[in-house]
Amino acid sequence: MLKTGLAVAIALYTASLLGFPSGIFAGIAALFAIQPSIYQSFQTIIEQLQANIIGVTIATLVVYTLGNDPFVIGFTVVVVIGVCRYLKMGDSTVSIALIAVIAVMEATEMEVYQFALMRFGSLMLGIFAAFLVNLLFLPPKYESNLFLQIDRITSDILQWLRITTRHLSDDPSLKGEIARIQQDVRRMDQTYLLFSEERTYLKKNRLSKARKLIVFRQLIATTRKSFDVLKAFHHLDERIKSIPPNFQTALVQELDKVIHSHERLLLSFMGRIKQKNDETLHAISEPDIPHLVETLIEMYQDNENDDRLIFLPLASQLMEYHHHLTHLQTLLHSYQKFHQNEKLEFLNERN
Known part of the structure; x- marks a missing residue:
């Protein structure tokens, strides 16, 4: 402008x-x-x-x-x-x-x-x-803008996930939010493209930029996957109520752990969590998504109708979300190991 x-x-x-x-x-x-x-x-x-x-x-x-x-x-x-x-x-x-x-x-x-x-x-x-x-004049700060977009979009998605899993969401409101988040995700992809196109002339900075691009790409992929999980829950909202109460409780608890893991990873990347003996990322309460998905599938194996197939997309999305978080954790641990003293641009913007 x-x-x-x-x-x-x-x-x-x-x-x-x-x-x-x-x-x-x-x-x-x-x-x-x-x-x-x-x-x-x-x-x-x-x-x-x-x-x-x-x-x-x-x-x-x-x-x-x-x-x-x-x-x-x-x-x-x-x-x-x-x-x-x-x-x-x-x-x-x-x-x-x-x-x-x-x-x-x-x-x-x-x-x-x-x-x-x-x-x-x-x-x-x-x-x-x-x-x-x-x-x-006015060189754009796409790194700062990109992370702020990722942070804001992820926070919105995780907030709606918490609400939806407890059956507190209003369907028209959630539908409107999903459409808005979809547009925000497209803008986030465009900002990532612009950030990736920025040229870095010093060899030392090029290596750091390459690592940041990898981390940002995985941050975006993980955010997208959390969005897919939200859409899957929205699609199955009424049917999830038919699941036995004890499994509903386990589902909410495990998803809360996943959401907490995602939030902790973002805070770790921002440097908001103190690192002690390299335990910043490993101290996260680990969700057991594979066991949860296995239980969900076993619950409907004895069912003679095909209702259980309805939950397979949700199981698939949860597993993929789990894999993306695990990969993101590995990348962030590697990034922090090699660039501990680097001041990230989006932190300069906030301070």
């Missing part, structure tokens, strides 16, 4: 200093050229340059041959979109090409080629302004 405003302001101010008659096109180009990360800026600047050239060239040729009637401009827009799609350009890049078409095909008394060059310069000014802002 701040980067976009800064890029537009720089483009407009520079266009005014250079005496461009319609500096507004520089601002519009900067608006569409801004990217969420430095890496994506490097990736797209050449493509944006190509799109600008395509738009200006086609528009200039059309003005020379067919004029700049509104229907001709519309036809030119269709042609440019087709060319850009053929070259597999992104949506923001196609927008740059279309801005070039409209900018060049505006009615003017100047020579067409001079007018086209002036518009080309204005658009390139906006593109480079956006590139420089991405490169030099």
Whole structure:
């Protein structure tokens, strides 16, 4: 948001200093050229340059041959979109090409080629302004944002798991929360992608970054799996009430242990739990999910109907959740062993 405003302001101010008659096109180009990360800026600047050239060239040729009637401009827009799609350009890049078409095909008394060059310069000014802002100003802190997203989403999921396993959840409310969490998970995946694209130039930092990426990927995978368990419980909410009370109690107790384990792992990664003799992660109360799943299946083996099959997806999700937590525990133990003294960026944000 701040980067976009800064890029537009720089483009407009520079266009005014250079005496461009319609500096507004520089601002519009900067608006569409801004990217969420430095890496994506490097990736797209050449493509944006190509799109600008395509738009200006086609528009200039059309003005020379067919004029700049509104229907001709519309036809030119269709042609440019087709060319850009053929070259597999992104949506923001196609927008740059279309801005070039409209900018060049505006009615003017100047020579067409001079007018086209002036518009080309204005658009390139906006593109480079956006590139420089991405490169030099307001570097994004995707590591901090990513962990805060993971922490918040996981907390929401685990809270709803506690409520659902005790049959306290309101179905419409939970359904709405599941839809919201699904959108949050997609945004979390996008933030992870942006964090993974950030370039690290020192060899020492590259190794640390690689380890962090592995840990973050497993944190996300574990959060996703807890979400799958929540959806499975929501789907079977009424049927779970038919399970014998003693097993319902065991199910709630074991799931509470799993939730507690997940929370402790997050706190350990944040450095909120003191490490004493390397026991930070191993002191967690271990849930016995494999035994719970085995008991759930055995309970329905003597049942002549197929009702027991309904609970197999839940059993599968619980086992996978258990495996993800075990793997996450191993990764965090390894990370803490090799990077004990490293200050994590999301802790700096909170302090």
